[in-house]
Each structure stands twice: as structure tokens, then as C-alpha cells.
Amino acid sequence: MSSVLIVGGGVAGIQAALDLAEQGIDVYIVDKAPSVGGKMAYLDKTFPTLDCASCILAPKMAALLRYPNIKLIMNSEVQDVSGRAGNFKVKILKKPTYVDWSKCNGCGVCTEKCPTKVPNEYNMGLSQRRAIYIMFPQAVPKRAIIDAEHCMRLNPPPKAKEKAKGPLCGVCERNCPTKAIRYDQQPEILELNVSAVIVATGMELYDPRNLPELGYGKYQNVYTNLEFERLVSATGPTNGEIVRKSDGKHPKKIAWIQCVGSRDIRFNHYCSAYCCMAATKQAILAKEHLPEVQCTVYYMDIRAFGKGFNEFLERAKKEFGINYIRGKVVRIDEIPETKNLKIVYEDTAESYMKADEYDMVVLSVAITPNSKLPLPVELTKDGFIQLKDPYLDPVSTTVEGIFVVGAVAGAKDIPDSVTEASAAAARAALIAKRFSCPTPEVVK
Amino acid sequence: MVGGTEFISINPNVNREVFKLGGKSLLECYQCGSCTAVCPLSEELDVSFRRAIRYTQLGVEEKILGDISPWSCNLHGDCTDSCPRGASPSEILAAIRRYQSIKYDWTGITKWWNGSSFASKLVGYLVIFGLSLLLYFGFFWQSILAYASTGKLVVLSELLIPVAVVFVISLAILASNGYRAYKFMIKDKKKEVGLVKSLKHIASFFIKVESDAMKVGHKRERILEHTLILIGLGLFILLGILYVLVPKFFEFKVISRLLIYVASITLVIGVGSPLMKRITAGEKTHWYYKKFTHPTDWMSLITLLPPAIMLLLVFVFYDLSMLSHAYIAFALFLSFMIPFILLEFAFGKHTHWLYKVIAYYVGARTGYFRGD
Ligand SMILES: Cc1cc2nc3c(=O)[nH]c(=O)nc-3n(C[C@H](O)[C@H](O)[C@H](O)COP(=O)(O)OP(=O)(O)OC[C@H]3O[C@@H](n4cnc5c(N)ncnc54)[C@H](O)[C@@H]3O)c2cc1C
Numbered sequence A: 001m002s003s004v005l006i007v008g009g010g011v012a013g014i015q016a017a018l019d020l021a022e023q024g025i026d027v028y029i030v031d032k033a034p035s036v037g038g039k040m041a042y043l044d045k046t047f048p049t050l051d052c053a054s055c056i057l058a059p060k061m062a063a064l065l066r067y068p069n070i071k072l073i074m075n076s077e078v079q080d081v082s083g084r085a086g087n088f089k090v091k092i093l094k095k096p097t098y099v100d101w102s103k104c105n106g107c108g109v110c111t112e113k114c115p116t117k118v119p120n121e122y123n124m125g126l127s128q129r130r131a132i133y134i135m136f137p138q139a140v141p142k143r144a145i146i147d148a149e150h151c152m153r154l155n156p157p158p159k160a161k162e163k164a165k166g167p168l169c170g171v172c173e174r175n176c177p178t179k180a181i182r183y184d185q186q187p188e189i190l191e192l193n194v195s196a197v198i199v200a201t202g203m204e205l206y207d208p209r210n211l212p213e214l215g216y217g218k219y220q221n222v223y224t225n226l227e228f229e230r231l232v233s234a235t236g237p238t239n240g241e242i243v244r245k246s247d248g249k250h251p252k253k254i255a256w257i258q259c260v261g262s263r264d265i266r267f268n269h270y271c272s273a274y275c276c277m278a279a280t281k282q283a284i285l286a287k288e289h290l291p292e293v294q295c296t297v298y299y300m301d302i303r304a305f306g307k308g309f310n311e312f313l314e315r316a317k318k319e320f321g322i323n324y325i326r327g328k329v330v331r332i333d334e335i336p337e338t339k340n341l342k343i344v345y346e347d348t349a350e351s352y353m354k355a356d357e358y359d360m361v362v363l364s365v366a367i368t369p370n371s372k373l374p375l376p377v378e379l380t381k382d383g384f385i386q387l388k389d390p391y392l393d394p395v396s397t398t399v400e401g402i403f404v405v406g407a408v409a410g411a412k413d414i415p416d417s418v419t420e421a422s423a424a425a426a427r428a429a430l431i432a433k434r435f436s437c438p439t440p441e442v443v444k
Numbered sequence B: 001m002v003g004g005t006e007f008i009s010i011n012p013n014v015n016r017e018v019f020k021l022g023g024k025s026l027l028e029c030y031q032c033g034s035c036t037a038v039c040p041l042s043e044e045l046d047v048s049f050r051r052a053i054r055y056t057q058l059g060v061e062e063k064i065l066g067d068i069s070p071w072s073c074n075l076h077g078d079c080t081d082s083c084p085r086g087a088s089p090s091e092i093l094a095a096i097r098r099y100q101s102i103k104y105d106w107t108g109i110t111k112w113w114n115g116s117s118f119a120s121k122l123v124g125y126l127v128i129f130g131l132s133l134l135l136y137f138g139f140f141w142q143s144i145l146a147y148a149s150t151g152k153l154v155v156l157s158e159l160l161i162p163v164a165v166v167f168v169i170s171l172a173i174l175a176s177n178g179y180r181a182y183k184f185m186i187k188d189k190k191k192e193v194g195l196v197k198s199l200k201h202i203a204s205f206f207i208k209v210e211s212d213a214m215k216v217g218h219k220r221e222r223i224l225e226h227t228l229i230l231i232g233l234g235l236f237i238l239l240g241i242l243y244v245l246v247p248k249f250f251e252f253k254v255i256s257r258l259l260i261y262v263a264s265i266t267l268v269i270g271v272g273s274p275l276m277k278r279i280t281a282g283e284k285t286h287w288y289y290k291k292f293t294h295p296t297d298w299m300s301l302i303t304l305l306p307p308a309i310m311l312l313l314v315f316v317f318y319d320l321s322m323l324s325h326a327y328i329a330f331a332l333f334l335s336f337m338i339p340f341i342l343l344e345f346a347f348g349k350h351t352h353w354l355y356k357v358i359a360y361y362v363g364a365r366t367g368y369f370r371g372d
Helices: A011-022 A038-042 A053-066 A109-113 A158-163 A171-175 A225-232 A275-289 A309-318 A414-434 B014-020 B034-038 B049-058 B061-066 B089-104 B109-115 B118-139 B141-149 B160-186 B195-213 B217-245 B247-251 B253-279 B295-302 B305-319 B323-347 B349-365
Strands: A003-007 A026-030 A070-073 A076-084 A087-094 A117-119 A128-130 A188-194 A196-199 A203-205 A222-224 A253-260 A294-299 A323-326 A329-335 A340-347 A352-358 A360-365 A367-369 A402-404
Touching: A003 A011, A003 A188, A003 A414, A011 A026, A011 A038, A011 A053, A011 A070, A011 A414, A026 A076, A038 A053, A038 A225, A053 A070, A087 A196, A109 A128, A109 A171, A196 A414, A222 A225, A225 A275, A225 A360, A253 A275, A253 A340, A253 A352, A275 A294, A275 A309, A275 A360, A323 A340, A329 B034, A340 A360, A340 B034, A352 B034, A402 A414, B014 B049, B014 B089, B034 B049, B049 B061, B049 B089, B061 B089, B061 B160, B089 B109, B089 B160, B089 B349, B109 B118, B109 B295, B109 B323, B118 B141, B118 B295, B118 B323, B141 B323, B160 B323, B160 B349, B195 B217, B195 B349, B217 B247, B217 B253, B217 B305, B247 B253, B253 B295, B253 B305, B295 B323, B295 B349, B305 B323, B323 B349
Parallel strands: A003 A026, A003 A196, A026 A070, A196 A402, A222 A360, A253 A294, A253 A360, A294 A323
Antiparallel strands: A076 A087, A087 A188, A117 A128, A203 A367, A329 A340, A340 A352
16 A cells, blocks of 8 residues: 655644545654644634634544554654655655654653753743653653753753763663663654655744834733743643733733734735634633733734634624724834833724733734745745645645645635645545555555 | 714725826725824824825715825825835825815816826926016016116016016915815814914924934935925025015125025025935935825926026126126026916925915814824
8 A cells, every 4th residue: 555645743734644544545744843733732722612722632643643554753854755646755854852762651750850941832932841851741642852952961061061071961861761762863864655745834923023013022021822822721831820921910901913924015915814713712711711801902804704703703792892993003112110011003993093001912923834845846925835726626736646735835724724634635545546556565 | 973874975086096196005005004003193193194095095085185184294104114015105195185286276277287297297387487488588688688787686677577476376376275275174173272272282293293203314314305495495485575675685795695595505405405316216215215206296396496596696697797697597587486486386296385284273273183
């Protein structure tokens, strides 16, 4: 039986993998992160149903492990793809994790003993992790990885190195009950033959520091929406307690600012599609956590296009009393004494400039596609992967046998990403089956 | 309106016309209000530039004509720098101003002057200039020669009559247009602020806005150019008044020459500098000098330059005792003044001083200023 490569193990990649594996096709998932899950793994709840994100995602992630024909190649990147539909040759760079994953059982002892603390990317730097860490508690595969840059052993500080006689630290190695630590692990190149490729590398948040007038990174109480998502999450840095970075107090007024970097020809001219609903969701979550908080969303247009979206919006307004004001925020000023934030905009209903004060501001940031890949696919001028035919073949790229799904094909939410994933899985299965030739293993 | 109906009439041609008058990015606007929010004037005024643009897109003519916000705009372009659509709100506002001026003017000449091509304007200008030349170098030529032979310059003579007539007619037209503008602007508004308080508001507004703008390089550059033109024109007018009322003044050589030289030189620099920047605009030139290249902008500068130079020459020649040359320069000066007054002063971009004054007056009286 021939096989399919999935690049990117976000919710879209996972769905495609499960659909293919269920049909008996071999699947490789290559992800540059140490765990699958993608952006959805960062989310607390999902719109428009307010279902718990990990309650939906975790079973799907765990299901990957039940299929012997799914291979997870984590912490890796595709280096080269050649050949054509039915017979692609793929080169994959497997970066060292410094842990033998066939031995590691994810017990987490090392992550408690390690003496080096670094900002935790999974919590957007709002908490700390150790230099050896498991990406997040529900990680799949649940395996430890050493961050070589911060590890005392692998990258010792020059001064300590001079003084020490032998190698430094080694705490994780000493404490690992399964003896899985491998400080000398080297990068590996894997070569695979696959019939089809599904690209599902998703998106990254646009850096709001490109809009210095909003003060992100300068003002402590200005957050990105992904940071806020971690802040409200029970698995987040404050166990779901919404507090200000500046003084640890609960905010009384929170503002969401829409279209930060989206729909703006100076940055990205497209609509990022998820943010109207995500802000609405987050405002509701804030209300659920802090019933007294006042939530206001500043928007240019509310795009509640999907199924149940408009009802969700109405609910936010009526049931939760979320305030919506139409006007693009052009500037945020911090009030130095209180670290509160003054946001400046034109209230387009009243037609003049206003400046409102909040104690927390959340930026609904644009997304950008993870499309810089060594694949022969074409890109649109915005950097998304070009579709062969956006009407009748919306999961095919311009190269036969290479499909694209999820946010790397265009800004979209989870339901649309998953729909595409199943569609692409069906297409890839057609190719995989057409080119399948009985291998000795199958005959036997 | 609750419980009632408000009828508004729409003129679907407005957006096409404003587009033609230089508002090329009018239809780009998606009403986010960034322009209003970034504008330094918004701190002082209850103003929405976005709304003016919206009215224009929709063609709500009545509202556009009564809108004073375009006249408060100083074209400093913070909005253009931060427009998420890459539109140029300040350029659109300038175009709306041209549209408003057309509608305020009952003679229809502004419609031609603002709306026609550069070539057509130039031809019109040259025709009037040509007729003036005929007047001075034909009809008045003998008397000019006679005056030249007296060895004196300062004369209240029939030479001034054509310019005076043109000037009085222009003033009358301006006054009537100003009144029309006032009527449009005051409609549906209530005078609620006292006159003295209004004047105070205007004064403190100008001090605040201009001093803030002076802190920004490219704004300072333009404020200086504009101030030079203002000083030059002011001195011009002062000299004109003195010339008519106290011709003796020009016998005090030092002071009168000083005034004349300052007037001409400030005008030549104030007009020449933006003109040169427009002509030589390159990579580093601020976009203001590249975007704002509507023919009326060019004409407002071009028509002002020759009389300024001629006035200077008159006295240079005179002080060099080249009296016949001085008189020729004087005749040329007057010939240039006629089309300047008749076209630019009465109908062109220069009318903005009048509409600005009216707009600020109406605004101040009707609560447009945020106040203390
Ligand atoms: C703050 C926020 C809140 C949101 N809330 C909701 C919500 O409530 N409901 C909803 O429907 N949607 C929501 N979304 C949108 C949702 O996150 C996306 O639609 C979804 O994650 C897209 O899935 P994906 O699989 O296409 O991409 P991703 O989730 O981005 O996954 C991409 C995967 O590819 C991997 N990858 C990237 N580059 C490479 C590479 N070069 N090589 C190998 N692997 C690579 C990444 O590590 C990642 O695992 C939200 C988004 C944000 C930012």
C-alpha cells in the first residue's frame, strides 16, 4: 500500500491523517513542533458553541496513536520534495530532541528537576517552563524534548564552561527513570516515498509590533488574542484567572481591537476570518470568569458569516451585554500611573473622535500563512498557497498530488479547516490507491 | 428620526465629480474612521472627516455643501499616512472643497476653473492676460510714455482703473459667494455660542494646532511656505492701500523699498519653493508635493509668481533710474494682476481663505469646537 505525507499536524492535518488511516493508507505526519495540535491546542473554548477546545481536540490527537499506520515525525521539517503524483520522494530533516523517544514515557520527572527556567512558548511567555520540557500536558506524542539553546549541558554559559572541569549539569540524565536522555543525538535525514502530499502547516499570528502605535510589547496590559486565550484557559499561566500583567489585579474594563494587521494594505489586505468570532467568544469567556467586567469590541465590520455565528453574536450582545462600537482604533496611550490604556478612535455612529479608558486591551491579530516551504507549489500574492481552482477543486494546489488544507490555504476557522481536511484526504486516497502496488508485506 | 421621516435627496453624480476634481481614492474608503481619529484637529473639534467622505460617496449633496469639516482640514496628511485602504483622505477633502466652491459660486466660473484641464485653464489665463497686455501696451501706451517722461513713478492714474474695476467686481462676487456658503453651512445648525467666546475658541485653536504642527518637519516646511505667501500677500495689499491713499509714502525710500522687497521676495520664495518641489519631485520629496498636483494647485502658484517678480522689478528699475523700464514692468505687473484677480483670487484656490473664515465662524458659533 502506498502512503501519504501530511505536513503540519494541526487540527486539519490530524483530521486528514485519521481519514486516510481509517482507509488503511499509511500516513506520515511531519510537524516542526514537538506535539501535534497546532493552534487549536492553545485555545480554551471554541466559537460558536463554546465547547471546550481540548475536549474536542484531545480525543482526535489521542486517536492518532491508535493507528499503527500513522507515523508521527515530530520536531522535523520537510527539506525537499521531488517526483510527481504517485511517487514523490521526500527528504525530512529530523532535528534532535536529545531524548530517545522510544524510551521516554512522558513521566515528566526531568521537567521538574531541570534547574533552568525559560519563558513557556505554549503560554505565550506568560509562564515558565524548564529547558527540558513537554510541550503541554495533553501533548501527542507526550515526550520530553531539550531546548538546546537554553540547556546548561548543551549550551553552557561561557564563564561556567571555563570553570567546570567536566560536562555541566546532567540533572535530567541522572533523574530519568528510563535512561532516555541522549545529549549526543544528531540531526537525521529521513527519506520517504509517498503517493501524495497534504500541506496543513496552518498559520502564525502577525507581529503586532509592526503597528507601534498600539503599543504591544511596550504597554504591559496590551495582549494578543492568543495570549488572552491562554490567560482564560484553565491550563494557562494563571489557571484561568484573568489578571493584569502590571499589577495582578482583575480588569474591570476590557477592550478588543479588531483588524490589527488585517484588511489594511500597509500590512495584510485580507480579512483574517476568525477574529470577529474569536473576540466575541473571548468577551463572553471574560464575562463568565468575571461577571462584573465590561467588555467592548471595537470593529470595522462584524463578519458573522458562518453557521450559528450571527446567533452567537446576538447572544453576546443580549445575554452577556457585550458592547460593540464601530470604529478603527488608531492609537493606544498608556496612562503611566495606573498602566491603564486610552484607546483613540472615531465613533462612527456619533461621528467624532473619542478616547476611552480600559485596564486591559486585547488585540485581534491578523494571521499569516506558514507557507515558506520547500515544495513546488505556487503562492498567492498574500503568501497563501495557490489553489488550483477555488470553486471546483478547492483543496488542490497547482501541482498534481499535492493538496492543501486549513489556514495555510486561506484564513479560516476550525470547522472549515476540518472540512477541507476530509476532502483532501479523499482526494489523496484516490491517488494512493491508484498507485498502490502490493508490497511483499501485504502479500504475506 | 424617531417617529418621523427625514427625506434626503441623493445626487448620484457627486462622487464622479469629486473623483474628477482630484478625489481619486474616494471610492476606496470603507469608513473605518482612522482619518478622523489620527487627525490632530479632532482633539479640538467635533469633526468627522470620514462622514464628509461618506456623504460624498453617497451623494448627499445638501449635507456635503453644509459640511464645514473640509474647510478645517490643513492638508497635513496624517490621515493619508495611516489610511488602511491606501486612500488619501486629505486629497479627497481637497477635492470636496473644490466641489463645494463650485456650488457656492453662482457665476459658474469656478466650475470651469476647478473642473477644466490644465491646458484649458492656461488658455483662459493667457486670453485674459493677452487682453490686459493689449490694454496696457495699446490703449494706455501713450499715457504710459507720458508718465515715464515725467521722471516720477508715484501717480494715481487711470492705469489703475482696470485693475480696480476687476478687483471690485471680484470682491462683490466673493461676497455673494461667501454669503451663499454661509447659508449652506449654517443650515440646520443652531447658534449656541456667544461671539466673544467663539473668537476665543478660534484663537486658542489656531495657536494650539499650528504650534503642534510646527514640531513636525514636513508640516513645518509647508506652514513656513504658506506663511511666506500670507506675509507677501498681506504686504501687497498694504502697499496697494498705501499707494492709493498715501502715495507720498513711496518717497520714504528706505522704508517703502524695504516693504516692497520683503513683499516680493517672500512671495517669490513662498510660491517658488512649493512650485520647485512639485516640478523636481523625486524619491525623497514628501508625498504632499506629488499627490496634490491638481491643476488648480499649480495655477494658484503659477498665477501669483509673475506679478510678484514684476513688482520687484518696477522698483529695482526705478531705483536704478531706468524709468522707462520701470514703467514697462509696471504695465506688465498690472497686466498680470488682472487675470490673477479675475481668475485665481475670485474663483480659484485662493478663495479658501474666505470659506475657511466662514466655516470657522459658523463652527465656532454652533458648538463645533470642543472648548475648554
Ligand atoms: C486566538 C485564536 C482563537 C481562535 N478561536 C477559534 C475558535 O474559537 N473556533 C474556531 O473554529 N477557530 C478558532 N481559531 C482559528 C483556528 O485556530 C484555526 O482555524 C485552526 O487552528 C487552523 O488549523 P490548521 O490545522 O490549518 O493550522 P494550525 O492550527 O496552525 O496548525 C499548523 C500545524 O503545522 C505545523 N507547522 C507549521 N509550519 C510547519 C512546517 N514548516 N513544517 C512542519 N510543520 C509545520 C505547526 O506546528 C502546527 O502544528 C482561533 C485562532 C486564534 C489565533
